Structure formats: structure tokens, C-alpha cells
Amino acid sequence: MESNTEFVNVAIRIKPNKSNSESQCLCIISQEPPVLLLVDRSQTFSFDNIFSEDVSQETVYNKTVKPLVHYVKKGYNSTVFAYGQTGTGKTYTMGTEPNVTDQKNVGLILRTLNQFFEYNDDDESEVEIHLSFIEIYKEKAFDLLQNESNRLKIKGVKVEGVNKEKVFSLHEAIHFLKMGNKNRHTRGTNQNSQSSRSHAIFTIYCNTKHKDIETSAKLNLVDLAGCESVKKTGTYGSSFQEGVNINRGLLSIGQVMTALSNNSTFIPYRQSIITSILKDSLNKNNFVSLIACVSPLTEDTTETVQTLEFAQRVKRIRSRPEVNEVISQYKKENPLMFQMKMNTPFKRPLFMNTPRPPKQQKLSTINEPSYSSIITDQSQSPKSLSSSVASSITNTVRSSLDSISAPQALSPIIRKYMNAMESSLMDKIGNVIQSTLKTESREQVMEKENDRTPGVTWALIKNEVSKIVKSEVAQLTGNGVRATSSPLGEHLDDVRKVLNYDISPLASTEGITTEYEFKVPELPVEKKSTPFALSPIENIIPRRSMRLSMKRRSKCSINNNQNSVGDLELSIESSLTFREDIKLLEQTLIDNIENSEECSKWKPAVVPRRSMRIQKSDKPLQNKVQGKIEKGIKCVEYSCRKKAFENNTTEG
Numbered sequence: 001m002e003s004n005t006e007f008v009n010v011a012i013r014i015k016p017n018k019s020n021s022e023s024q025c026l027c028i029i030s031q032e033p034p035v036l037l038l039v040d041r042s043q044t045f046s047f048d049n050i051f052s053e054d055v056s057q058e059t060v061y062n063k064t065v066k067p068l069v070h071y072v073k074k075g076y077n078s079t080v081f082a083y084g085q086t087g088t089g090k091t092y093t094m095g096t097e098p099n100v101t102d103q104k105n106v107g108l109i110l111r112t113l114n115q116f117f118e119y120n121d122d123d124e125s126e127v128e129i130h131l132s133f134i135e136i137y138k139e140k141a142f143d144l145l146q147n148e149s150n151r152l153k154i155k156g157v158k159v160e161g162v163n164k165e166k167v168f169s170l171h172e173a174i175h176f177l178k179m180g181n182k183n184r185h186t187r188g189t190n191q192n193s194q195s196s197r198s199h200a201i202f203t204i205y206c207n208t209k210h211k212d213i214e215t216s217a218k219l220n221l222v223d224l225a226g227c228e229s230v231k232k233t234g235t236y237g238s239s240f241q242e243g244v245n246i247n248r249g250l251l252s253i254g255q256v257m258t259a260l261s262n263n264s265t266f267i268p269y270r271q272s273i274i275t276s277i278l279k280d281s282l283n284k285n286n287f288v289s290l291i292a293c294v295s296p297l298t299e300d301t302t303e304t305v306q307t308l309e310f311a312q313r314v315k316r317i318r319s320r321p322e323v324n325e326v327i328s329q330y331k332k333e334n335p336l337m338f339q340m341k342m343n344t345p346f347k348r349p350l351f352m353n354t355p356r357p358p359k360q361q362k363l364s365t366i367n368e369p370s371y372s373s374i375i376t377d378q379s380q381s382p383k384s385l386s387s388s389v390a391s392s393i394t395n396t397v398r399s400s401l402d403s404i405s406a407p408q409a410l411s412p413i414i415r416k417y418m419n420a421m422e423s424s425l426m427d428k429i430g431n432v433i434q435s436t437l438k439t440e441s442r443e444q445v446m447e448k449e450n451d452r453t454p455g456v457t458w459a460l461i462k463n464e465v466s467k468i469v470k471s472e473v474a475q476l477t478g479n480g481v482r483a484t485s486s487p488l489g490e491h492l493d494d495v496r497k498v499l500n501y502d503i504s505p506l507a508s509t510e511g512i513t514t515e516y517e518f519k520v521p522e523l524p525v526e527k528k529s530t531p532f533a534l535s536p537i538e539n540i541i542p543r544r545s546m547r548l549s550m551k552r553r554s555k556c557s558i559n560n561n562q563n564s565v566g567d568l569e570l571s572i573e574s575s576l577t578f579r580e581d582i583k584l585l586e587q588t589l590i591d592n593i594e595n596s597e598e599c600s601k602w603k604p605a606v607v608p609r610r611s612m613r614i615q616k617s618d619k620p621l622q623n624k625v626q627g628k629i630e631k632g633i634k635c636v637e638y639s640c641r642k643k644a645f646e647n648n649t650t651e652g
């Protein structure tokens with residue numbers, strides 16, 4: 001990490017003075033360094049940034065949150081707060097109001113999401129994003145991503161049952177942001193017709209893999225409810241009670257900040273729900289960015305001074321962020337396993353597919369199925385096999401097939417052929433594993449993931465797998481392919497070479513457990529005039545568009561040119577090692593997408609998630625198909641609207 005990085009960044013944002021009142025309590029007297037003068041007290045304040053009334057949302061974003069995204073991807077937890085008097089622009093700044101209509105006014109959250117999904121050619125890291133959106137209202141926590149019974153339980157300083165949505169595209173992320181925004185508590189007060197009566201915490205969980213380093217970090221974007229004077233806001237009854245709770249939460253945040261800036265040994269996190277929830281983010285191991293929103297009006301001087309003083313306290317915190325690196329912990333916990341993985345001739349498991357902790361544990365604490373236990377199963381008493389071990393065989397085979405396709409000299413046509421082979425092979429292996437696991441129902445396996453399945457032995461599965469592989473190979477290299485009768489004929493020698501390449505380990509590989517899922521989520525459909533006519537909030541981001549999200553080093557997207565109907569092009573933006581893979585993947589995608597009949601048969605896999613099986617059904621797709629194309633060389637996740645490709649095939 002750069003030594004000059006500011007770990008705590010404090011910015012002041014001055015709300016535009018719409019009342020045209022001449023008398024202002026604030027004046028910026030210098031921007032280099034940024035100094036603010038509180039006029040009637042002749043008192044000056046200095047911060048990292050001071051945004052005058054005319055500063056755009058984009059500038060605020062570039063100077064506050066944008067640098068943090070980089071660190072979050074590197075594994076540093078970060079938190080951005082919007083704090084200030086009610087009606088001074090916190091919700092506007094964060095973008096937690098439901099009806100944003102133009103690009104200029106888009107708030108920080110959406111800009112941040114856009115950056116997470118933005119493709120960067122130089123960045124080879126693989127990123128997995130989950131989102132949660134919590135509201136704290138009257139000292140109770142609610143999950144804004146659940147429409148019903150969304151009250152969350154708090155145990156100590158932990159919130160339980162928070163919905164964490166995995167998102168593959170900006171489009172999906174926007175859907176959840178809008179959903180959460182709609183569910184927030186708002187009410188009109190004298191000072192703000194749409195006053196947020198709650199604190200809202202939008203969290204982006206980011207798991208990143210870059211080379212051997214795996215990190216897991218989160219970025220909290222917090223829109224605090226406004227500090228308010230009951231007299232000014234004119235609240236009473238239940239609204240008054242809201243105000244009391246809001247102020248209580250804010251007071252406790254202030255106390256935590258004071259304790260941190262004073263280097264106290266005791267930090268009073270438990271005083272309110274908001275500080276309890278943010279405990280793991282409000283500490284010195286994180287990046288903190290505060291955007292304190294203030295009103296320039298003389299009548300608001302008291303609140304403005306309070307906000308500036310709060311900002312000063314935060315500025316005094318000397319933090320030293322720490323990276324949440326997984327690999328070091330992983331090595332420590334599993335030295336033997338790590339050694340094995342380094343020595344294995346196969347590729348490491350795909351990070352994107354590694355099992356995630358069920359309850360958002362840090363990656364470092366994942367209880368991954370231990371490789372050593374697999375070895376023990378195999379060498380000492382091959383009497384039983386867990387379902388996850390069974391699926392690991394599938395994955396190992398996949399890894400092996402990956403390594404088969406490693407020679408760069410492979411022509412695209414052979415690659416395609418390899419893909420087809422792998423596809424059928426994986427199907428068969430999937431069936432073998434399923435049938436060997438049949439002693440337990442799928443539900444039971446799902447419920448008891450770690451249970452052993454009696455009667456299924458490593459040797460049994462290995463044997464079955466090797467039989468399939470051998471017969472496939474024989475078919476491919478034998479009579480099945482003729483030089484004259486097949487387009488592959490002229491490449492037959494190459495095919496043979498490739499198939500002989502390193503195929504022997506298939507039958508004796510050690511397990512590498514990864515997770516495969518294939519799902520067709522049924523997102524609520526909004527009626528639209530054209531397949532891509534998105535609502536304003538979605539249009540304002542210059543979309544690379546419906547991103548087919550990235551796995552490993554590849555990324556696909558459907559670029560939709562809004563100006564010409566039906567001009568839907570598929571492209572793959574990729575930093576794949578082998579350029580020809582891109583074409584192949586593109587073709588594979590087009591094949592899958594154009595073949596809508598085929599697509600319509602896919603439905604969510606109902607088998608244990610780790611057992612890699614795509615189930616077919618006659619039910620048509622609702623509106624969206626999402627899944628993975630796992631055909632050998634690379635694995636690409638994609639998600640696209642069925643309507644889009646239907647349109648494409650009919651018009652194009």
C-alpha cells in the first residue's frame with residue numbers, strides 16, 4: 001500500500017443555497033489546502049476536501065469513494081459515511097433516494113457499483129460481488145432486500161440473517177439498490193419533504209482473486225439519518241420518537257469516533273444498533289471516508305458547527321488498515337494442503353467457484369473440505385465418500401481438461417471439439433456421481449453437506465470416471481473420426497496429440513472441491529417497450545451494458561446499442577491467455593443464446609449445489625437466463641434476457 005495514502009478521508013459538502021439568501025455562515029477561503037471559514041465565529045477548519053455548492057456528484061465520487069474501490073479489491077474493508085443535518089444532501093450524495101432521473105445526479109452507490117463492474121483490461125483479478133442493504137429504524141434493524149418479515153435479529157454486536165445477494169451485473173445490482181431504496185422509511189418534515197428517517201447501510205462484499213492471493217473485503221456505504229432539532233423539523237408523536245432514536249444513533253457514532261481519535265482502549269460500540277453493526281468497519285483497520293453535508297445558511301449555523309466538529313473528530317483518527325488476505329491464513333491452517341496444491345500438476349480450483357462460507361464468514365475462516373481428509377479417505381480406508389468429495393472428482397476432471405487444452409498451438413476448431421467432448425464427458429460423470437450418491441436423497445445431502453455417504457468409495461467413482469474417459473478417448477481417436485467425413489479430419493493428428501496430452505492423471509487425481517451452480521433466477525419483470533428500454537436510473541450509467549459476468553480471466557458482455565433497435569452484439573472483453581479462446585467463447589455464447597429452445601429448457605439445478613448438474617425441464621424461462629458455460633477451456637458466467645436474444649434472432 002502506498003505510504004502516503006490517507007486512511008481517513010474527511011470531506012465537507014456544502015448544499016446549494018436555493019433560498020438565494022445573501023447571508024451565509026460558511027466561506028471557502030482556500031482550496032489548496034482546503035480551508036473553510038465559519039464566518040460569524042472567524043473560525044477556520046481544514047479537511048481533505050471541501051466541495052462547494054456547485055461541485056458535481058462525479059467530482060465528489062472521484063475524490064472520496066473511487067480510490068477506495070481499488071483498496072476494497074485488494075482486501076481492505078472500507079466505509080463511507082454521509083453525515084449531517086437533515087436536508088443537507090446525504091441521501092442525494094449517496095444515491096439512496098428511489099427516483100434518480102438523470103446521469104448528473106446519480107449518487108455514489110451507483111457510481112461505485114459501476115466501477116466494480118467496469119472492465120479493466122490491465123486488471124487480471126477475478127471478482128465476486130454480493131450486496132446487502134440494511135436499514136436501522138427506531139433502533140431496529142431491517143433487511144431492505146426482503147419485502148416481508150424483514151426485521152433482523154441482533155445478537156450482541158452481530159446482525160443475523162442478512163440477505164446477501166450475489167450479483168453478476170450492474171443491471172442486477174441496480175435492481176437491488178432500487179428495491180432497497182423503495183423499502184426505506186421516509187417522511188416529510190419541515191426541513192425535508194422526503195426525509196430519511198433511518199440509517200441505511202448498503203454493503204458491497206467483494207471477493208477477489210489475483211494470482212495466488214485471495215482476499216475478501218467489504219465496502220459499506222452509509223447514509224445516516226439527519227441530525228435534527230425537534231423544534232426545526234417540527235416533528236411530534238411517532239415522528240418525534242424517530243428523531244430521538246436518530247439522534248441517539250448519531251450520538252453513539254460520535255462517541256465511537258471520539259474514542260477512536262483519542263486512542264481509547266474502550267470503544268463504546270454497543271451503545272446503539274448502528275455502531276454495533278458497523279463495529280467491524282468503524283475501527284482503525286479500515287479505510288474510512290466521511291462526507292459531512294452542511295447547510296451554508298446562517299440560520300443553520302448551530303447544526304453546521306456541530307457537523308464540522310464531528311468531522312474534525314473523525315479526521316483525528318489515525319487508522320492503519322489491514323488487508324483481509326486469505327491465502328496466508330489458508331497456508332497457516334493447511335500447510336500440507338498448500339504444499340500439495342503447489343505440487344499438483346493441475347490448475348488451482350477456480351476461485352470463483354470455491355465454496356463460499358454459508359454465513360458470510362471471512363474467507364479466511366472458511367471450513368473448506370480438507371484435502372488431507374480426502375487423501376486419508378483414499379489411502380487409508382476408502383469406505384465412504386462425502387458428497388463434496390464426489391463433486392471434487394468432477395472438478396478435478398475439469399481441471400485436467402483445462403490442462404489438456406493448455407498448448408497454445410490448438411486451433412479454434414480443435415478447441416471447440418474439445419469443448420464438445422468435455423461437455424458430454426462432464427454430463428456422464430455427473431450421472432455417475434449422482435447414481436453413486438443415490439443412497440441418500442438429494443435433500444438429505446443438501447442438509448447434511450458434511451455427512452458421509454455410505455457405500456460410495458473413492459475407488460468406485462475413480463473407476464467409473466476412468467472408464468468413461470477411456471471410452472471417450474477411444475471414440476475420438478478411433479473410428480469415430482475420419483479424415484474425410486469430419487471437419488475435424490484434417491486436424492485428426494492434432495486431436496490425437498491433444499488427447500494423449502496428460503490425460504493419464506484423469507483417473508488418479510486428488511480432489512479439488514469447487515462449487516458449480518446453474519440457475520435461472522426469476523427476477524421481477526418490468527414491462528418495457530423494447531427489450532433494453534431500461535428505466536431512467538439504469539440508463540444513466542454508460543453501460544457496457546448487460547454484462548455477462550466474468551469468471552476466471554474472461555468476461556463477456558452484450559453490448560446494446562440503444563440507437564438501433566435489434567443491433568445487439570455479443571462481444572467478449574477478455575484478457576484470456578489465448579486469444580482464440582475469445583472467439584470460441586463468443587461462438588459458444590451465441591450458440592447458447594440463439595438456441596432459445598435449448599435455453600428454455602434450463603431451470604435451476606435442484607441437486608446439491610456442489611454436484612454440478614444441469615437439469616432440464618419443459619418450463620419456459622421467465623425472463624432471464626443466467627448460468628455458466630462450462631465447456632472446457634474457460635468457464636464463463638453469463639446472464640442475459642431471453643427477450644433480448646429472441647429479438648436478436650428475429651431482427652438480426
Ligand SMILES: Nc1ncnc2c1ncn2[C@@H]1O[C@H](COP(=O)(O)OP(=O)(O)OP(=O)(O)O)[C@@H](O)[C@H]1O
Nearest residue numbers: 015016086087088089090091092192195196225226
Ligand atoms: N448538492 C446538491 N445538489 C442538488 N440538490 C441537492 C444537493 N444536496 C441536496 N439536494 C437536494 O436537497 C433535498 C434534500 O436532500 P436530501 O434528501 O439528500 O437530504 P438528507 O440530508 O438526506 O436529508 P434527511 O436527513 O432528512 O434524509 C433533495 O431534494 C436533494 O435533491
